[in-house]
Amino acid sequence: MYDIVIVGSGPAGANLARLIGNKYKVLLIDRRDLANENPKNPAIKCCGGLLAPDAQKMIARLGLGIPKDILVDPQLFAVRTIDLPNNLERLYQRFYFNIDREKFDRWLVSLLPSGVDRKFNSAFKSFSEIPEGYEIRYVSNGQELSAKTRLIVGADGASSRVRNLISKHIIAPEKYIAIQEWFECPYKIPYYTAIFDEEISDFYSWIIPKENYLLLGSALRPKENARKKYDLLKEKLTQRGFHFDNKIKTEGAFIFRPRKVSQFNAGRNGIALVGEAAGAISPSSAEGISYALKSSFYLAQSLEEGIDGFLARYKKRSADIKLNLLLKNLKSPAMYNPTLRQLAMKSGLQSIT
Template identity: 70%
Template sequence: MYDIAIIGSGPAGANLARLIGNKYKVLLIDKRNFKNENSKKISHKCCGGLLAPDAQKMLVKLGLGIPKNILVDPQLFAVRTIDMNNNLDNLYQKFYFNMDREKFDRWLISMIPSNVDKIFDSCFKGFTEISEGYEIKYIHNQQEISAKTKIIIGADGASSRIRNLISNNIHMPERYIAIQESYKSPIPAHNFTAIFDEEITDFYSWIIPKDNYLLLGAALRPRNNTAEKYNLLKAKLKNLGFNFSNSIHRESAYIYRPKKLSQFYLGMDNIALIGEAAGAISPSSAEGISYALKTSLYLAQSLEKGIDGFQNRYKSKADNIKFNLMAKNLKSPAMYNPYIRRIAIKSGLFSIK
């Protein structure tokens, strides 16, 4: 019998387990195999691997510092903005930590107390309500296993099975599919590049240098000729001098884009959601690590006084995230309306000459 079962060991789930593991009996389940350093069953997280200023701030609040072996070259101090609709190109100062996302996840997991039961390479199947709380079922080593828990935490991202089971798909954020490929690059790049092109997507695309290769990604509408639009993006960027001929790896994943406050959903009864499963992700940039750390911290603080009433305490603490998401949505028109974006870029305000 566990006090808390956490489904998902990304930044949200791992940070929560780290914070509460010495107070509660915790079970942590993840489909990736983090137990084996050389496992081929690790599925790459479709993530640009940039630690934005908001995420850096959360690490400071948590008293954490990034080990240097997690970082990759080059460190990035500027964003190049390419506006295909208006044929504009500008550069803005912004500071990111450029990192290896898998190593970042492993680092967070390494700080989880040893008394937390970590079950990797496992697939969560579902739960049923029982008198003591819930009985969960998951597949591990091709066997179905059950466990009892008082609380379930969904930290399982934009494809959250926990959220689907408790919300009946009501008030779901808009969902995009992120496609990302890595390419060998003979020419060094030094900027994070954001591409805006309404022919490709009403969100954005990105180029991120990582050591001697480039990541090219795009957040696309599902079932809307996604493969063709990704290939069109590559063709357009080749005309600007980018080289995407030496593909190394391709990955994809769903991401949320919450445009309404009702789409930010923290759970019900003794089932709580954290990170992107809750819809906590920036609707303007798709940055999610800061929200993962923030929601997991708020939930851990809400559990300090015990299980009874934790959900109400959690929802109260998370009110400021609602205001943050509202502010990000107010910012979006300046980024995604081509007419407003044209005025902003042509003004040269905050740009590097």
């Protein structure tokens, strides 16, 4: 009998398990193998691997320091913004940690207390209510297993099965598909590039240098010829002088874009949601690590006071996440409205070029 089963060991799930693992009996479940490195089967999520200032602030608040072997060259101090339809380009000062996302996730798991039980290579399937709480069912290395627990925490991302099982009648945030390809890159690019083009997406696309590679990604509407629009993006950028040769791999993942504060869902009864499973992700940039760390921190604080009444305390603490989502949505029109974006970029306000 566990106190808490956490589904998903990305930054939200791993951070929560780290914070509560000495107080509660915890089971952590993840599809990936985060205990053993296997070059043929990397345990990586489709992610640009950048720690934005909000994520850096949360890491400091948690009393953690990033090991240097997680950082990759180059470290980034500027964002190159390209507005393709208006043929505009500006450079803005920003500060990002450029990281190896797989190493980052493995590092967070390495910090877990020894008492936390871990089931990697395991897929959560369902749960049923029992007098003591819940009985969960999952498949581990091809074997069907079950476990009993007082609480369940969904930390399993935008496609959260936990959220889907408890929120069938609640409108989820808008879902996009992120397509990202890695290319060999013989030349150095010293900045992160954000690309806007409504013909491609009403969200945005990106280019991120990472060691000897270049990552090209885009957040696309999944039912609107996503692959064709991604290829059109490559074609347009090639015409601007970018080179996308020697492709190494292609990645994909669903991401949320919460447009309303009501689309944040903390959970119900004895089931809590954290990170992107809760709808906690930036609607303006799709940055999610800071929200993953913050929501899991708030849930851990709520559980420090005991299990009884934890969800009400978690919802109260999460009010500032909802406020942040509201402010990000208010900021979005300046980025995603073509006319406002054109005016802002032409003005040169806050740019360094």
